[in-house]
Amino acid sequence: xxxxxxxxxxxxxxxxxxxxxxxxxxxxxxxxxxxxxxxxxxxxxxxxxxxxxxxxxxxxxxxxxxxxxxxxxxxxxxxxxxxxxxxxxxxxxxxxxxxxxxxxxxxxxxxxxxxxxxxxxxxxxxxxxxxxxxxxxxxxxxxxxxxxxxxxxxxxxxxxxxxxxxxxxxxxxxxxxxxxxxxxxxxxxxxxxxxxxxxxxxxxxxxxxxxxxxxxxxxxxxxxxxxxxxxxxxxxxxxxxxxxxxxxxxxxxxx
Ligand code: SF4
Numbered sequence: 066x067x068x069x070x071x072x073x074x075x076x077x078x079x080x081x082x083x084x085x086x087x088x089x090x091x092x093x094x095x096x097x098x099x100x101x102x103x104x105x106x107x108x109x110x111x112x113x114x115x116x117x118x119x120x121x122x123x124x125x126x127x128x129x130x131x132x133x134x135x136x137x138x139x140x141x142x143x144x145x146x147x148x149x150x151x152x153x154x155x156x157x158x159x160x161x162x163x164x165x166x167x168x169x170x171x172x173x174x175x176x177x178x179x180x181x182x183x184x185x186x187x188x189x190x191x192x193x194x195x196x197x198x199x200x201x202x203x204x205x206x207x208x209x210x211x212x213x214x215x216x217x218x219x220x221x222x223x224x225x226x227x228x229x230x231x232x233x234x235x236x237x238x239x240x241x242x243x244x245x246x247x248x249x250x251x252x253x254x255x256x257x258x259x260x261x262x263x264x265x266x267x268x269x270x271x272x273x274x275x276x277x278x279x280x281x282x283x284x285x286x287x288x289x290x291x292x293x294x295x296x297x298x299x300x301x302x303x304x305x306x307x308x309x310x311x312x313x314x315x316x317x318x319x320x
Contacts, residue, residue, distance in 0.1 A: 072278050073225055073242050079274045080254040087253040095171035095204040096127055096162070099186075102196040103155050104145045116145030120155075127169045131159040154191045161189045175205050183209065194236045202252065208245035211252050212236050215259025222263060224280030 093101055100120070105113040123141045124130045130138060139152035162169050165185075174182045179201070186197035198209035212220075216239075217232040226238045243251050262269045268281070276282045 069225070070242060076223060076225070076275055076278050077243075077247065077251060077254070079278075080258060081250070083274060084254045084257045087250045089206045089249045091204060091206070093204060095174065095200055096159075096169060098200045098204040099158060099171065099189075099192070099196065100127075100130075100155055102199050103151055103158065103191065104142060106147065106151070108146045112144050112146060116142040116148075119144060127159050131156055131163065131169065158189050158192065171200065171204070174201065175207070179207065179209065182207070194233050198236060202249055206249065208240070208248055210236055210240045210243060210248045212239060213256065214265075215263075216252060216255045218265060219255050219259045219263045222268065222279060222281035223275060224278075 092098075097117075101113065101117050104116050104120075108116075120130065120138070120141045123137070124133060133156075135152050135156060138156060139148045142148045142151055142155070145151060159169055162171065166173065171186075174185065177185065182201055183194070183197045186192050186200060187194065195211055195213060198211035201207040201209040202211055212232050212235040214232070217226075217235055220226045220235060220239060221228065221230070225242060226235045230238055239251075240248070258275075259265075262273050263275075270276060270279075270282050270286045273279070273282070276286075
């Protein structure tokens with residue numbers, strides 16, 4: 066584990082050099098974050114944002130969303146796609162929260178131990194480890210590490226998680242490996258790398274600063290151009306130390 070941790074620290078430093086160190090800031094309230102996550106499934110960030118804005122514009126409160134005819138909710142979120150599934154799921158989640166807590170709020174999660182907070186969220190139908198971690202990390206700045214499709218792919222290629230580790234299981238492995246106070250920045254920087262360099266279909270290894278630590282590169286890609294590539298990407302892609310400069314949060318709808 067110590068060797069893997071050393072490898073992770075080297076990777077984290079390289080990613081920070083490249084993308085900066087995102088600083089946590091609350092973008093949405095906890096319930097908003099949960100609904101936003103449900104909307105983000107299998108769609109783009111743009112369409113998720115449009116659907117979320119239309120939902121908030123049409124209904125003044127989450128109670129109004131909960132009580133609305135489901136067809137109206139589906140219509141409001143149509144931009145997100147899969148609206149016939151997401152509409153009922155959103156209403157079901159809101160009703161679950163109200164039933165369990167007597168009001169539509171998730172603020173109480175801040176005071177629960179992490180394991181209990183995760184368990185509480187994943188008892189909501191359709192909420193898995195990724196959504197729970199996003200709500201806890203992004204809305205509360207609590208130490209949960211969200212693993213989306215980019216994080217899962219990049220961490221797998223680098224060898225930070227096991228080759229057969231599922232995305233759900235990767236939450237536990239990365240939480241054990243990454244220092245908790247850096248989950249937010251690590252999550253965003255792995256996403257940024259997955260979007261910009263370690264892309265799904267064709268990873269741009271020739272431009273990647275992580276080749277020396279990357280299992281996929283070392284085992285699959287012929288070595289030779291790494292040093293030049295590292296220099297090139299630093300010169301052209303370096304961003305500042307601001308969360309706002311890294312395209313934050315979601316991952317092509319795979320949050
Ligand atoms: S070396 Fe290639 S596979 Fe490895 S992290 Fe970089 S882009 Fe991805």
